[in-house]
Amino acid sequence: MSTASARLGALRAEVARASARAVPAPLRGPAPARRAPLEVVTARRRRFRRRRLAPVLSAAMVSASLFIVVIGHAELAQGQVRLANMEAVITAAQIVHRRDVLTIANLENPSRILREAEQSLHMAPPSQVLQLPHVSLGVPLANPHVAPVPTATGG
DSSP: OHHHHHHHHHHHHHHHHHHHSOOOOOSSSOOOOOOOOOOOOOOOOHHHHHHHHHHHHHHHHHHHHHHHHHHHHHHHHHHHHHHHHHHHHHHHHHHHHHHHHHHHHHHTOHHHHHHHHHHTSOOOOOSOOOOOOOOOSSSOOOOOOOOOOOOOOOO
């Protein structure tokens, strides 16, 4: 690296000496305008392009990854909102179900059924309860004898 910079410095010095030499002006006509001194320009190498390209690519990758993270967080937030809405719907349905279960339990209460039968339907408990005898279903019963009803004929 130091030899390249030494060569560059030597070339610049030589160019400066060459431009400092007196150049005879033409005898006729106006004096030409002085040009800027020439400089030796070294060829650009690919290394410089890579040095410029690497930070740009890394910045683009970081920006893209941050953008993807932001999109992921937005999707996550939307999912949480949908989940909260569904939980609210489920809670409301559970409250309605509990209320319906209590209503049915109150409707099935035997004391309420007795009171409703006596007041609204005007029913009364029986004065006498008859127990029916047990009948075996495996033994067939004899056919009953049915007599025809006499009809009155006048004639």
